[in-house]
Amino acid sequence: MLNQEIQAFISNDESAQFYECGYSCDSAWLLKVYNDIIFITDSRYSLEAKELSTKNTQIIQSANLIDTLCEQINKAGIKSLTYDNSTTSVLTLENIKIRCKEVDLIPKPRFHQSLRIKKTQDEIRKIQKSQMLNAKAYDILAEFLRTQHTINNAAITEKTLQFQAKIFLQDFGNYDLSFEPILALNHNAAKPHALPTNTPLKEGDLILFDAGIKFDRYCSDRTRTALFNPQINFDKQQKFTNKKHQQIYDIVLKAQEYAIKNTHAGMRASEVDALAREVIHKAGYGEFFTHSTGHGIGLDIHEMPFISPRSDTIIEDGMIFSIEPGIYLPGEFGIRIEDLVYIENGRAKIL
Amino acid sequence: MLNQEIQAFISNDESAQFYECGYSCDSAWLLKVYNDIIFITDSRYSLEAKELSTKNTQIIQSANLIDTLCEQINKAGIKSLTYDNSTTSVLTLENIKIRCKEVDLIPKPRFHQSLRIKKTQDEIRKIQKSQMLNAKAYDILAEFLRTQHTINNAAITEKTLQFQAKIFLQDFGNYDLSFEPILALNHNAAKPHALPTNTPLKEGDLILFDAGIKFDRYCSDRTRTALFNPQINFDKQQKFTNKKHQQIYDIVLKAQEYAIKNTHAGMRASEVDALAREVIHKAGYGEFFTHSTGHGIGLDIHEMPFISPRSDTIIEDGMIFSIEPGIYLPGEFGIRIEDLVYIENGRAKIL
Numbered sequence: 001m002l003n004q005e006i007q008a009f010i011s012n013d014e015s016a017q018f019y020e021c022g023y024s025c026d027s028a029w030l031l032k033v034y035n036d037i038i039f040i041t042d043s044r045y046s047l048e049a050k051e052l053s054t055k056n057t058q059i060i061q062s063a064n065l066i067d068t069l070c071e072q073i074n075k076a077g078i079k080s081l082t083y084d085n086s087t088t089s090v091l092t093l094e095n096i097k098i099r100c101k102e103v104d105l106i107p108k109p110r111f112h113q114s115l116r117i118k119k120t121q122d123e124i125r126k127i128q129k130s131q132m133l134n135a136k137a138y139d140i141l142a143e144f145l146r147t148q149h150t151i152n153n154a155a156i157t158e159k160t161l162q163f164q165a166k167i168f169l170q171d172f173g174n175y176d177l178s179f180e181p182i183l184a185l186n187h188n189a190a191k192p193h194a195l196p197t198n199t200p201l202k203e204g205d206l207i208l209f210d211a212g213i214k215f216d217r218y219c220s221d222r223t224r225t226a227l228f229n230p231q232i233n234f235d236k237q238q239k240f241t242n243k244k245h246q247q248i249y250d251i252v253l254k255a256q257e258y259a260i261k262n263t264h265a266g267m268r269a270s271e272v273d274a275l276a277r278e279v280i281h282k283a284g285y286g287e288f289f290t291h292s293t294g295h296g297i298g299l300d301i302h303e304m305p306f307i308s309p310r311s312d313t314i315i316e317d318g319m320i321f322s323i324e325p326g327i328y329l330p331g332e333f334g335i336r337i338e339d340l341v342y343i344e345n346g347r348a349k350i351l
Numbered sequence: 352m353l354n355q356e357i358q359a360f361i362s363n364d365e366s367a368q369f370y371e372c373g374y375s376c377d378s379a380w381l382l383k384v385y386n387d388i389i390f391i392t393d394s395r396y397s398l399e400a401k402e403l404s405t406k407n408t409q410i411i412q413s414a415n416l417i418d419t420l421c422e423q424i425n426k427a428g429i430k431s432l433t434y435d436n437s438t439t440s441v442l443t444l445e446n447i448k449i450r451c452k453e454v455d456l457i458p459k460p461r462f463h464q465s466l467r468i469k470k471t472q473d474e475i476r477k478i479q480k481s482q483m484l485n486a487k488a489y490d491i492l493a494e495f496l497r498t499q500h501t502i503n504n505a506a507i508t509e510k511t512l513q514f515q516a517k518i519f520l521q522d523f524g525n526y527d528l529s530f531e532p533i534l535a536l537n538h539n540a541a542k543p544h545a546l547p548t549n550t551p552l553k554e555g556d557l558i559l560f561d562a563g564i565k566f567d568r569y570c571s572d573r574t575r576t577a578l579f580n581p582q583i584n585f586d587k588q589q590k591f592t593n594k595k596h597q598q599i600y601d602i603v604l605k606a607q608e609y610a611i612k613n614t615h616a617g618m619r620a621s622e623v624d625a626l627a628r629e630v631i632h633k634a635g636y637g638e639f640f641t642h643s644t645g646h647g648i649g650l651d652i653h654e655m656p657f658i659s660p661r662s663d664t665i666i667e668d669g670m671i672f673s674i675e676p677g678i679y680l681p682g683e684f685g686i687r688i689e690d691l692v693y694i695e696n697g698r699a700k701i702l
Contacts, residue, residue: 025544043641044543047681085441091460093441109442152523163524172503173514173547192395193376196524290394330398 006111008033009082010069012092015299016112018217023053029069033076040068066092070099080104084111113296113304118318123218123298124342124351127320130178130215131340131351134222137169138209138234144168145232155200158185162196169213178219178301181211189225189334192291192326203229206245206333212301219301221322223338225249236337245335248285248327252335255279255325259293260341263323263348269311276325277309285327294322297340319343320351357462359384360433361420363443366650367463369568374404380420384427391419417443421450431455435462464647464654469669474569474649475693475702478671481529481566482691482702485573488520489560489585495519496583506551509536513547520564529570529652532562540576540685543642543677554580557596557684563652570652572673574689576600587688596686599636599678603686606630606676610644611692614674614699620662627676628660636678645673648691670694671702 010031011017017024021037028041028049037057041049046061053059062068073081073096081100083093085107097105108114119127144164151160162183169177184194185201189208201207205228212221224234227241236253240246259276273293280289294307297320305313307321324338341348361382362368368375372388379392379400388408392400397412404410413419424432424447432451434444436458448456459465470478495515502511513534520528535545536552540559552558556579563572575585578592587604591597610627624644631640645658648671656664658672675689692699 047542048544048546085445086443088441090436090439090441090444090458092437094436107441159524163521167518170514173510191398193399195399 006082006108006115008076008078008080009111010073010096011084011112013084013087013112015116015303019112019116019299021053021057023049023057025049027065029065031069031072031076033078036076038072040065040072066095067099070096073100073103078103080106082106082108082111085109110304113300116298117296117304117313118316119298119320119342120318124318124320126216126218127220127297127340127342128351130213130218130220131222133171133175133215134169134211134213134220137165137171137211137213138222138224140168141165141209142226142233145228146230157197157201158183158188158199159196161201165209165211169211175213175215178212178214178221182208182223183211184208184334186333187331189336190328190330190332192328192334192336201228204241206240206242206335207232208334208336209234210336210338217299219297219299221297221301221338221340223324223326223336225252225335225337245333248329248333248335251280251283251285252325252327252337254283255289256323256337256339259323259325260339260348260350263315263341263343265315265317265343265346267315269305269307269313269315270309272307272315272323273309273311276323280325280327288327288329289325290328291326294324294338296321315343317343317346323348357433357459357466359427359429359431360462361424361447362435362463364435364438364463366467366654370463370467370650372404372408374400374408376400378416380416382420382423382427384429387427389423391416391423417446418450421447424451424454429454431457433457433459433462436460461655464651467649468647468655468664469667470649470671470693471669475669475671477567477569478571478648478691478693479702481564481569481571482573484522484526484566485520485562485564485571488516488522488562488564489573489575491519492516492560493577493584496579497581508548508552509534509539509550510547512552516560516562520562526564526566529563529565529572533559533574534562535559535685537684538682540687541679541681541683543679543685543687552579555592557591557593557686558583559685559687560585561687561689568650570648570650572648572652572689572691574675574677574687576603576686576688596684599680599684599686602631602634602636603676603678603688605634606640607674607688607690610674610676611690611699611701614666614692614694616666616668616694616697618666620656620658620664620666621660623658623666623674624660624662627674631676631678639678639680640676641679642677645675645689647672666694668694668697674699 014024017030025045031038040060049059086109185205188194208225210223255276258279263272276293292308296303296305320342326336328334340351365375368381376396382389391411400410437460536556539545559576561574606627609630614623627644643659647654647656671693677687679685691702
């Protein structure tokens, strides 16, 4: 799994840990030297780590993780060690340097995400299943909205609806959320990452819903914008009663479909970003598409490749990322449409 | 609010940001120079930041947070700037140093938690309210367990019970969790931070439940260990049918009560830790009390003062922390009892 250049690394990142040894927790360091994996954690997690990690993982319980990590680094007798300088704190690096004077510490931002940037068939299947289960929750939420008028015996508000959506997404405890879902009505949807309020839901409202779950630790992510009426659904084809809603929706949908259709292996990620941006810019709303077109996804909800105007990553088969253009009119409303695509035989296919 | 020594600081920590300006998000930097607060965030959050932050906060929208932060640092014309080297990444510090050559960057681990270590009356009220609402969810869960035998039409398992507990804790969307609650049965409770399994709940089971919510962003935290039978409650006084459960429970309860009773202002945090540890050690179970006695709490679920054998912090009036001894017998069961205390007139009082 490792690039030839990276023969030894350390990581306290949970996704990297899980990828390497099948277990992770919020208080641990992983040391990988060639194929030897050492997982150092405290007494709260060591039992579980032993039970759940892969067989080739050596679990060491420690009350001082950095001390133990450095002992193990020194014991391994390696000359150089890669670490992620975008997630390792200044203090941690100092503490390691003091104790591991003979080892050359090589900074590589997001090095483990780079290792995971092209997904295996098994990973693609897991992300696909995650997104399928995620989409199912959208259907359950739509069915709920078509038939129920209260939540916990009170009028439905943005906040209670977001909570109800979380219950459906988690399927009563079977799945974790991959992020706190965004459920925003009307002008609150003009904030791409809105916090839910106590605004009551009423017919004719525009609902922006951006959510994802984790299946076997792999994230999904999807956004739909829909009209709330007794026939509500979260399909991509939407009929709005408000003309401006429809006009903006059609631009965003065109941008999203255009970007998916024209993405191909060999392009830079910035060129993929430009595909969606171009459609929105030509329609006269360029200044209201205020974020990147998409992001990679896997064990992390946001990982490489980043589909932004500044990203030089070359798109390749096996990559999975979101395509999620949006237009946000402050004080009025916002529209975003998001799917995940994977690159196969050079083209983008919706997961 | 600032120590006299800290006249200017930067922070990307959400608790520090919220404390200083009433708003925070996961993509922002805050710069405070004397009483001037500048909050730099991207387009996804800038509208909300303007609406929700305090009036003296200047919000700057930026597509490159570090560039903008450094421009503002240079513009402020300050000679020195404090930052938290335990949370700032190596890469971020490098990027700031390159752009702010004239400014002396002073590393102080957890400096903002230090500023918040003694709580104001308003903060004490909020943590008290948070803990009160948290305790209420324990009562609702106990009532549920006394009357219901299924969750979503299926037998109750550790996993579905944990999910049901989360619904009660969040009061249908009114409160956030302060951490993922731990709900562990029997031998799973021997792992201080157990993940829930599909084990079905049955009469006579021991249930360890460790949970907290956030009220107005302030965390609560509480652990009870109880016997599951038709009269279940999460009171501190428990009658177990299994003699060993009762024996261990009584030791842990004695340790907790002894520590609370004998904690006083002027002690070192390590001496508070030793109070609980001494009781458990004398009873012959010292090696099975594998974590610290407690931790401070406020905007962060774990903050200063840390009540551990290595903590030199002097206990003072206004501090709030948990007292949570436990005994964990691998493969058998675990017991933990946790309350929050605040120090008033030199003594510890349960919140």
